[in-house]
Amino acid sequence: MKWIRYEEGLKTVYQGMGIVLVFFLLSFIYSQVMLAACFAAVFAMFSFQNIYYSKVGKNLIVLPLRNRTRFLIGTENDLILEFENGKIPIWNGTLTLSIQDAVAPMVDDMDHFSGIFDFHVPFAVGSGEKVKVSIPLQGRKRGMARITRMTIKIPYLFGDGSVLMELAEPIRQENLVYPKILPFTGKLNPSPHRPGETEQHQGLFHDVFQPVGTRDYIPADRFDQIHWKASARMQKLQTKEFQAVTALSVLFIMNAIEKPRSPGDFEKKIERLASYVDYCTRNTVTYSIVINIQTFGVTPYVYIPLGAGKIRYQKIMEILARLSEKNGKIPYESILRSVDLNVTLPPTIVLITHDPELFGNITKKWLKYNHVVIDSFYDGRKEGW
Template identity: 30%
Template structure:
C-alpha cells in the first residue's frame, strides 16, 4: 500500500541549528576545539533527526487482503492487518485505525467514537526486516457494511524532535458485512397465484408439459395429442399422458427508500421486514426478486436482484439489504417502477414497501393490469404489516 507522508518538525530544531552556528563562530574566535566539537555534534544530531523523519516509512508495506466476512448482530469478529518493514526501524509509534460504526471494538482497546466512525489507537514498533500482524477484535453492532476507512502511523523521531505521519492512500479491502435483524411481519403467508409457473402443487389449472410423470386410462374428454402411443400399444388400450400440476409462487419486493427529498425515517424497520420476507421465502422455497431505488451504475440503474431462491440467493439479498445506507443517492421510485414494468421479468406477486404518491399508485395500477397481485408492506409500531393493496379503491380515486 502507498502512503501519504508528511513530517512535523519540533519547534526546537531551528533554535538548535541557530545555536550550533553561533557555537561554530565562537569556537573559531576563541580557538576552542571543544566548542567546535559541541557545535558539530548538535548539527549531526539535527541531520540524523531530519534524515530519520524523511526516510522512515519508505519501505513499510501493508498486505491489503481482499476479505469479506459476514456477521449477525452481536457476533464477534476480527480484522487482521499485516505489516512488513524493510526500511528504517519504527519505534514507539502510534497506529491509528478508523473504521465504520457498524462494528464496535472491544472495550480493552483504546478507542474514540466519532460521528460515524471509531478511532483506535495502538502502540506500534517494527524493526528492520521484520513483519507484524495486528489483530482488531470487534463486535457486530448494527446493520451495514463496515470498512476500515484509514490507517495512520505517527512515528516519533528517535531523538524526540518531531514526528512523521503516514496515511494510507487507499481503503483497506477487508469488509465486515452485518446482516439486518428481522422483525415479525403480520400477514406474511403464501398466496395462490393466477399465473403459471414452475412449482409443483396439488391443485392448479396449469401443468408442466415438458415431460409426463405417468399415464392413465383414456376418457373421451381427453385431447387427442395427449395420447401416449407407446404406452397404449403396450397395454393394448388407449393411455393418456399425466403431467405434474404447477403454480408460480414468485414475488417481487420493491422498496422505496425515499421520503420526498430525504431518506425515510422507517428505513431500518422496512429493511428488517424485508429480511423476514427473505427468511420466509428461503424456508418455503419461494423464488423472489428485489428492487430498491438506490442509484447504481450499469444497465439497471438501481439495486436489483433477479428472481432466485435458496441459500445463495438469501445471502445476496441480506448483503444487498446491509449495503443500503442513509448516505445513498436515491432514484425516483416511479422511474424504478416504470423500468421494472418495461424491462424486467414480472412476478405474480408484487409487494410495495415505503411511501407511495399518486404517481406511484398509477404505476402500481399498470403493474396490476399485467396480472400481478399487489400487496403493501407497512410499519406499525415495532412490527411489519403485509396487506393486499386496495386496487379497486385506488382505481376509483384516480379515474
C-alpha cells in the same frame, strides 16, 4: 509504497543543536575538556536522531489485505494489517486508522465524529521484520466501512517532536455489515391463476406427474384421465386424481424514498426486504427484486432477475449492505410503470412502500392476474408482521 511525511518540532531540534554547538565551542576555547565532551555527546545524539528520522519509515510496506470481511450486526471479526519493514527499525510508534462507522473498533483509545471512527494502537517493527496488527471490529449498523486514512506517528527520542507518515495510497479493503434479519412469521400465498409446483388443497391446476388417488368417473371427466387398472379392479370407471398446484414466485418492489418525518424509514425497508429474501431462500422460493435507486447498468434502477439459492442470497445481502439513503432515487410510480411495461410479472408481487394509496391504479390492474401484497408495516396496516 508511498508515504507523505510531516515533521513536527524539527526547527526546535535544530535550534537546540545550535545552542549545544555554541556551548561546545566555548568549552573548547576555555579548555573545559569534560564539559566540551558532554556537549559533544549531546550534539552527537541530536545528529544521530536527525539521521534516523530522515530515513525511518521510508521502506515500510503495507502488504495486501483481505479484500472483504463480512459482519452481522453485533458480531465481531478481526481486521488484520501486515507490515514489512526495511533496514531502519521503528520504535514507540502509534498507528492511527480512520474507518467508516458501519463497524466499531473494540479498542479503548478512539474518537467518533462525522460518521468516522479514529482509533490508535501501539506500533513497532524491527529491521527487516514483518509484523501483523490485529484489531477487533464489531458490526454496528448495516452498511459498508472502508479505511479512509492510515497514519503512523513516531515521536522523537530527544526533544518534543515527531514524524507523522500518512499512507498516500488507497487501502482496497472493505467491511460489509449485512442488514438485520427479522424472522418472517407470515406466508407468501401463491397465485391461483397460474400452474406451478406449490402444493394447494384447492387449485385451478393439477400436477399430472403426481397422482394422489382415484374417484368415480363423471361425464365431465376427460377420457385420458381414466385409470383403467383401477376401473377393472373396481368394476366401474375410475378417474385419476392429481395434486392441486399453483405457481409461487415473487417480485419485491421496494420504495427507497424515505417517508417524511420518519427517521430510519430506509433502514426498516432494507431490513424488511432482507427478511423476505431470507424466507424465500429457506423455502426455495424463486424471487426477483426491484429498488428505485439509480444505477448505471442496462436498467436505470436496481433490478435483480428471478432466481434462488444460497449463493444468490449472499450476493443480495452484499448488495443491500452497499445501498445508502444518499444514493440517487427515481420516483416510485415511474418504477411501477416501467416494471409493468418491461418485466414479466411473477404470480406474487410484494410492494414495500409507504403511502400505497398513491399507486392504486397500477395495483388494481395487477390484482386481476396476480396476488399483490402491499407491505406498509410501520403504518400499522394488517399486512405487517
